[in-house]
Amino acid sequence: MTSDAVHPDTSPPAADADRARLLAEVAALPALPGVYRYFDAQDQVLYVGKARSLKKRVTSYFQRDHAGTRIGQMVSRIARMETTVVRTEAEALLLENNLIKTLNPKFNILFRDDKSYPYLKIAAHAYPRLAYYRGAVDRRHRYFGPYPSAWAVKESIQLIQKVFKLRTCEDSVFNNRSRPCLLYQIRRCSGPCVKIISDADYARDVENAERFLLGDTQEVLSSLQTKMMAFSDALAFEQAAEVRNQISALSNVLAQQSVEENSATGRDRDVDMLAVEVRGGRACVNLAMVRGGRHLGDRSYFPAHVEEATALGQEELQERLEDRQAAAVPEVQVLEAFIAQHYLESPVPPLLVLSHAVDKALIEALGEQSGQRVHVQHQPREQRRIWLDMCIKGAELAIARLLAEEGSQQARTRALVEALELSPENMDTFRIECFDISHTAGEATMASCVVFEAHQMQASQYRRYNIDGITGGDDYAAMRQVLTRRYSKLAEAAQLGTGRLPDIVLVDGGKGQVSMAREVFVELGLDLALIIGVEKGEGRKVGLEELVFADGREKVYLGRDSAALMLVAQIRDEAHRFAITGMRAKRANIRTGGSRLEDIAGIGPKKRAQLLQRFGGVRGVANASAEEIATVKGISKELAMEIYRALR
Structure with missing residues (x-):
């Protein structure tokens, strides 16, 4: 389906009285920056937009002839509007995209993020441990990322285990070890649980791992080489050999990375590459991440409402042509929508490498929100060019795969409809x-x-x-x-x-x-x-x-x-x-009583663990008498009777 196609719409146009009132509201708008929302007769939000001048932007919808276009289709359905005046264009940008995510308008490009990004966590402990993490950040721990996928986090954990031998076991396991586990035997852990490594040496390994994740690999190598020479001078050849092996493992890891440390500048340690591809009425934004100088992979996003929104956004984009000297193309609209919506909730790195130039005001707003200067480049050279080309290729492959899958599914739907001789309206x-x-x-x-x-x-x-x-x-x-x-x-x-x-x-x-x-x-x-x-x-x-x-x-x-x-x-x-x-x-x-034991008032994790340990599981608790249950520490006779009733 081409972007010029207009779908029939069964929603009735706004009544004449509503239209007269609406035009009066438009005439009274101030020439100030702000955000506007259009609603239909059923009070469903149609479109959310921002403007440097509310009066100029909103008036353009009602004074021009949009007959036969998607804009005309939307304007005919507008029954009322709401506006919010803000102080700056940056504030308008943030408010606009918050409202888009909240209201899900039909005529806006909308990116849905089904889940938060994963992080690599170094958990606070006397012997800190590596962990995969997704969720709210706790300031007690160190977090590195975000990563584009769970696979990227787990690969990084394996690299750090190989080089720095940090533990990954849960604290409950760590605190109850009497001998080293299999990871120690295969040289993936230094055995802090049984004091094989000293506190100071383990702390030094944690520090080196953090510096590696931050991209300070040369400093880490220099530190390890100094340590190896010190052991050698002290005739501690076994310890020197261990450090030598660590240096060798780290060098091998660095050799496997597609990013060369020598060619990466300080800013290149944390970079996001963004490439957009619009084809067949669908769009894909491919996000590739470099963190600590290492390319972590990419992740593709497919927005909704692309055809409707790009048709509406052409005029608004055209108004900024003189300021931006960029072509008014759907790719720019999609890319700007992604940047605005994505970085509202995710940290923005100091450098963005883009397939298309975007509005400078958008980048300035990101900088204001993040509290750091954000640099943008859309015609990179050398290493950044390689990164961006990889990202562009990823976007092309992702949208080709999507269109092939959708084409197949549409053909299957059509085949079933024809086989059953149905006549659906749409x-x-x-x-x-x-x-x-x-x-x-x-x-x-x-x-x-x-x-x-x-x-x-x-x-x-x-x-x-x-x-x-x-x-x-x-x-x-x-x-x-x-x-x-x-x-x-x-x-x-x-x-x-x-x-x-x-x-x-x-x-x-x-x-x-x-x-x-x-x-x-x-x-x-x-x-x-x-x-x-x-x-x-x-x-x-x-x-x-x-x-x-x-x-x-x-x-x-x-x-x-x-x-x-x-x-x-x-x-x-x-x-x-x-x-x-x-x-x-x-x-x-x-069969197990699953949540029944947890659902009993007065039974917390500690009492539940004591009951399960005493009776060998929920089934054992269910078979016990109230008197037997009451013998467990912390379980009163009344609570024992409640447990007995609940499990029977």
Whole structure:
């Protein structure tokens, strides 16, 4: 789909009275920097923007002719607006991107960060330990990063273990060792747990590891060489040999790095490379990181609303042409959106190497926020050119892979729609919900519902249902219960026009499960044509499945190589996976008492550990009498009785 395409929109245009009031508000806007928000008649946010002059920027939306464009489509839907005046353009930039992340407007480029970045942590201790870490930072410990992936952190930990032999074991293990572990035997730990290494030597190794992570590798090598010569002069040849081995390991590590220390300047120790690629209505920003002079790898991001936002942003970008002398291209808009949104929550390094030039005001705002001067380069040379070329290639490969995957999924969706002779209004909103039942010999029955929409699985919309009050192993009753729970309220909402049913309801099973689904839909007054069962083929072989219909149609065999069958199998298998993982967790809770002991008021980690240690596990506690439980230190008779009741 090209960026010139305009999707039909069913939302009604704003009423004339609202438009007159809106135009009056626009006329009264001040010529000051600020942020504006547009809302439609349903009070859904359409767009968030910033401006050096609110009056000039907002007025341009309503005075120019935008007919037949995405801007015209958005402007026709604006029912009201909100504005916030700020002191500087930098403040406007920060507020704009905070609101974009919070409000998720339809016409803004939006980057979603599903999780925080991982760090390498050196935990505070008399003998500090290395650890992989993700989460809030505790100032007691030292953190290095962020890293683009968990793999990059774990690789760095292995390097430091190889060179500096710092421990990685938990404190509880460290404090209870009586002899060195396997890591000591394979020369990955210096054995501080049993005092094989002195406190001073271990502290020196920790210091050298920190300097290595900060990029001071030459200083570390010089320090080790001085130490080796001192041992040699003192005729301590065994210790000198150990330091020599350490120097050799460090040299090998440095030789394996793609970044040469001799060619890296001081600023090059911490650098982010950013490359953007826009193709086929999709965009990719590839972020590569250098920390401590070492290239740590890259990570790709794919924003939402690219076509809508780039169409709207062209005019705003054009207004800055004279100041920036840059081409008004979608790549610049996407890159600026990423920089603004990403570095609101992540630390910004002192140097950014970019594939495209960006607004100087954006970089100045980053500097103000971070409290340090941020340098930017988009036409680098030598080592930085190598880094950026690697990053650009990564962006090209990532978006090519994305488009190939999306093209395949869209083809599968289209194939299924054609095979079933459906006529959805919009293929991009075609929705399938699939159900599966899982249990072990009737124990811990769990039902799953997975959702396929917009040509991909929507994991955030998955749901699990605990099935109770049925005979163990009765899959039909379980299916009746989950479908009733899922669609009873949705059926009422759909009749009132406030809810939407899926286009297809898949159930994992043949005639029996389809008959049960049919009964539920008849009771709820829903269309039976929605229900399709996935029946195993002869010998339950993959590729021989047939589709069974609740409305009386004949079975359909799609064919082993059918794209439609591939999609059905993908959704069915995902429902099965989601159901069985939930069932196993539930079964583990039932069999071990899982969270039941922790859920009892008055039982903290210490008392729980004492109970488990005394009785050999939750099952042992459950089999104990109240009197026996009361013999555990810290457990009163009243609490013992409460535990006894809870576990029985």
